[in-house]
Amino acid sequence: MRNGTLAPAVRRPRPHVTSWPASPRRVVPAAVLPTAPAPSRIKVLHVITRLQAGAGGNTLLCATGMDPGRYDVWIAGAPGGELWAAARDAGLHTVELPGLKHTLGPADALVLWHLVRLVRRERFTVVHTHSAKGGFLGRVAARVCRTPVVVHTFHGLSFHPYQSRTRRVLYRWLERSTRRLAHHYLAVAPRVAQEAVSERLAPPGRVRVVPSAVDLGHIPAQFDPPARRVLGVPRATALVGTVGRIDAQKAPLDFVRMAAALRADHPGTAFVMVGDGPLAAEVRRLAADLGVEVILTGHRPDASWLVSGLDIYVGTSLYEGLGRALTEALACARPAVATAVNGVPDLVEHGATGLLTAPADPEGAARAVGWLLDHPAAAAEMGRRGRARVRAAFGPHAMCAAVDACYRDLLGLPLPPPGR
Template identity: 40%
Template sequence: MSLRVATVITRLEGGAGVMALRGAKALDPDAHEVTVIAGSGRLLPEAEAAGLETVVEPALRTPISPVHDLLALHRLTGLLRRFDVVHTHCSKAGAVGRAAAHRAGVGRVVHTFHGFGFHRFQPAYRRRTYIEVERRLGRITDLALCVGTGVSVEALQRGLLPPERIRTIGVAVDHAAPTCTDDNRHRARELLGLEPEDVVIGAVGRLTYQKAPEHFVAALVELRHRGVVGVWIGGGEEAEEVRTLAVDAGVDVVFTGERDDVADLLPAFDVFTLPSRYEGLPLAVVEAMVCGVPVVATAVNAVSDVVAPGETGLLVPPHRPDLLAAAVAHLLDNPVEAARMAGAARARLEGRHEIGALATALDRAYRAE
C-alpha cells in the first residue's frame, strides 16, 4: 500500500535540508507519495526536478514569531489532513509541524533530531524551556530518528521520548563523490581560484552562531604556517560580520556563499575543520572523511561517532580556537600521520552512511516496523 508522506522542514537547505531531500528522493515512489513542505530553501527546485510535490508555506520561519507560527500552525493543520505520515525536521518545523499533525489527526508522526535547539551556550532558563517543549512534543511523536548516537543518548537522558520510540540513524552521503586525487585537487582549487601551493584550511556550514565561524577565523590567526588560505563554503546571517572579522584580522579567507558542488570542492582542502559550538552528526564532516581529507572537529554531540581521536581525526573542545589551530598545525606538520588518519576514516566509513540505508530506515519508521 502506498503511503502519503509529508516531509516538513523550515528551510530546505543546509545539512538537514540535504538529508531530508536525499531521504525523500531515495524512497520507492511506488510505495511512497512524498510531498515536501518548506518555508523556503534553495533545494526546492531540486525536489521538484526529482518529481516530488512541493509546497511553500511562507509563515514557516526559523525565528520565533507568534503571529507567523500560529498562522503556519493553522495552515499546516488543514494541509496535513490528507497524509498518512508526517515527518518533521529541525526545531521550528518540528514543533509547528508535529502540533499541526496532531490537530489534523494524522495516523503517524515521525520527527528527525539533526541536533537540538537547546545547548550549554544559551541561558539556563531558555535551555530548560526548550527541553520542556520537546518533552511535550514527544508525547505526540510516534518515533524520533536521531542523527548519530550522541543525539540519541541526549534525547534519552533528557527524557524527550520513551526509549522504545527513539532510533539512531546516520547521515547519507554519496560514496561515489570525488576523492583527494591530484586531478580532483587541482580541479577543485581552480574552481575556488586557489593556487596549487596554497595551504588550504576549509570548513562547510552556515555562517551562524551554531557553527562558530569566528572561531575558524581566530584559529587561522593562530596558525603560523606560510601560505595558509581559509575557505568557508556556505552562507548565512553572519556572512558580512565574519567577512569583516577576517579582513580586520588580516587573514586570507575565501567565502564561497551557498554552493551546490560542495563534494567537488572538498578535495581542495589540506585540512577540514568543524569549529561548531553544538551539532548532531554533520553531513559535511562525513563527506570530508569519505573524500579523504584529514579532519579536526569540536567534540560535540555525535561527532565522535565518526571522528575517533587520533585514529580517524582530531577532536578539540568547542570554544577553543587556540586548540583548533594547534590541532590543524599538528596535521600540517605531520603529513604522514594526517594521511594515516584520513585513510583510516575512509576505511571505517566504507559501506556505512549510504543513501539506501537511509531509505530503508525511513520506510521502517513510516510503517511502524
C-alpha cells in the same frame, strides 16, 4: 506422580512462527497478462522548519530516496531555501507554508491551521517531522488529524549552552510537550539519541539511530586537483578550509582566529571558507584586523566537490547534530579537525578518523591542525579511515532502507525480499 514415581513430562507442541510467504513466480510473462491495477501508495508528509542546510539536505535525500512505487512523498516547510527547486525537480509534492519562521510567534496559529487542513485533506498515513519548530507544529497537526503513524527525527538538539536562557527553556518545552505525540523517533548519531533520551525529549527505547546520509555519487573518493584549481591555491601550498553557512552556529570567527594562530608556526598556509551567511562581513573585518588572508568563495552549489581540494578540513561549530560538510570531507579522505559537540565524536574518532578539539577554542584547533601538517603520513591514514567509515555507512541507500524499515514496522508491513 503415579504410584510414587514421576509421571512422564507432557510434550506440548511449540507454536509455529512463520514469516510472510514469498510471492510465487509468475507462470505467464507479465507482457501478455491483462494490465493489473496500480497498487495503492503510502502517503508520507515531511514537515520541516527550513528546507536548507544539513537537516534540509538530509530530509530531501530521505524523501527522494524512498521507493516511488510504494510511497507518495510530500514536503512542507517555510518558504525560501535553496532546496525547494531540487525537491520539485525530483517529482515531490511541495507545500511552502506562509508565516512559518524559525522562532515561535503569533503567526504560528495560522501555520498550524494550514498544516491541519493539509493533513486532513490529503489523509497522510505517515507524518515525519524534523527540527524543533517543524516537529512541534507537525506533531500537533498529526494528533489533531489522528494520523496513523508519526515519526520525528532529531538532527541535533534544538537548545544548547550558547543560546539565551529564555530560548533554551522555550525550545526544551517545545520538544518535551510533544514527546508523547510521535510513535517512534530517529536520530542522526548515537550521541544525539542519548541526549534526546537524557533530556526527556523522547521516551526510552523509542529512538533508532539512522546516520545522516550524503550523496556519495557527487563526492570524489580522494583529493581532486581540478577542485584545487577552482579554489585558486597552488598545489604546493597547504590549504586549510571549511564549508558551511557563515553564521553563529558554525563559529566562523573562531576559524579566523585559528588561522591567525596557525600562521605563527606555519606561515605558508592558505585558508578558505566555502559558503555565505550573515557573519561574512565580520569574518572579513576580523581577518583584516588579525592580518590573515582568508578566501571567501560565497555560496557554491558545488561545495561538496570543492571540499576535495582541501588539504585539511576544519569544523569550528558550537553545536552540530553530525555535520553534513564534515561527513562530505571525510568521504573524500580529507584529514579533519572538528569540535567535539553532539554527534560529531561518533563520526570523528580522535586519532583514528581525525582530531577533536573543544568548542570555542581556536588555539586548540590551531594546534590540532598544526599536528596534522607536521605528520602528513598519519593525517593521510586518518583521511583514509574516515573515508572508509563514511562510504560504508552514510550512503543514501542505507539511510532510506532504515527509514523504510521503521515505517514498515510501525505499519505492520513485511520487510522487502533480500537484495531488493
